[in-house]
Amino acid sequence: MLEIRNLKCYYGRIRALSGVSLSVDQGEVVSLIGANGSGKSTLLTAISGLLPGWRGELLFEGESLAGLPPQEVVARGISMVPEGRLIFGALSVMDNLRLGAYLRIRKRDHFGVRQDLDKVLSIFPVLKERAGQDAGTLSGGEQQMLAIGRALMAKPRLLLLDEPSMGLAPKVVKQIFSTLSMLRDEGLTILVVEQNAQAALAVADRGYVLETGRMVLTGRAADLLEDEEVKRAYLGKDYAQFTEGRA
Numbered sequence: 001m002l003e004i005r006n007l008k009c010y011y012g013r014i015r016a017l018s019g020v021s022l023s024v025d026q027g028e029v030v031s032l033i034g035a036n037g038s039g040k041s042t043l044l045t046a047i048s049g050l051l052p053g054w055r056g057e058l059l060f061e062g063e064s065l066a067g068l069p070p071q072e073v074v075a076r077g078i079s080m081v082p083e084g085r086l087i088f089g090a091l092s093v094m095d096n097l098r099l100g101a102y103l104r105i106r107k108r109d110h111f112g113v114r115q116d117l118d119k120v121l122s123i124f125p126v127l128k129e130r131a132g133q134d135a136g137t138l139s140g141g142e143q144q145m146l147a148i149g150r151a152l153m154a155k156p157r158l159l160l161l162d163e164p165s166m167g168l169a170p171k172v173v174k175q176i177f178s179t180l181s182m183l184r185d186e187g188l189t190i191l192v193v194e195q196n197a198q199a200a201l202a203v204a205d206r207g208y209v210l211e212t213g214r215m216v217l218t219g220r221a222a223d224l225l226e227d228e229e230v231k232r233a234y235l236g237k238d239y240a241q242f243t244e245g246r247a
């Protein structure tokens, strides 16, 4: 479904990605893990059309995403939940959700939008309770749910998530990732970027490990969770967090 070949991304003269390849098949959850600054967000930003000037190949359903502006990428069926949520704090929860569907509202798909709104509110009942509340007053976990709900309102076939666990308590992280599992079971394809390797690999079919702009490892998520190098570099802190969450 998504095929990335030899992707190179630049910020001015700085090369943030040095020839990265990655694929996501229809119906899969794929996790991309890596430390701070390894280039994870850069990869998602390039897919989303927010970082022009990359080189290599970015194909979605066999067609190149080269030169497409972000709204066209969304129209093709790719939505992103950005790092730090980036919800509109002064707007209500409901207005944030509607904004996610703006392209569909423009096309007068009012019935479809209504249906998906009901669906999002049933996935995240707390958003229904807070529908009229300013989004900026939600808790971190609720804001993450809102950001996911807003992305779903565009009716994507591929959902990209940039560090959905960031700053959240272990219990909320579990809830977010079990929602991703549920969405995958319903047929959504997901690419999630994370520093929390344990949470991200636990729900994934396959994983990739990025280090300073290069892909250093890939494989089945279950195998990566057992990989000594991955355990040493990425799982120490997360295991502790998870044990704490279970207490």
Ligand code: ATP
Pocket: 011, 014, 016, 034, 035, 036, 037, 038, 039, 040, 041, 042, 043, 083, 195
């Ligand atoms: P984090 O987990 O901290 O978000 P990341 O893996 O998502 O990190 P990126 O944000 O993609 O990493 O950054 C990759 C590299 O590109 C880093 O060295 C970073 O300093 C650099 N970089 C990112 N954004 C810019 C920018 N706007 N201008 C210049 N350099 C940037």
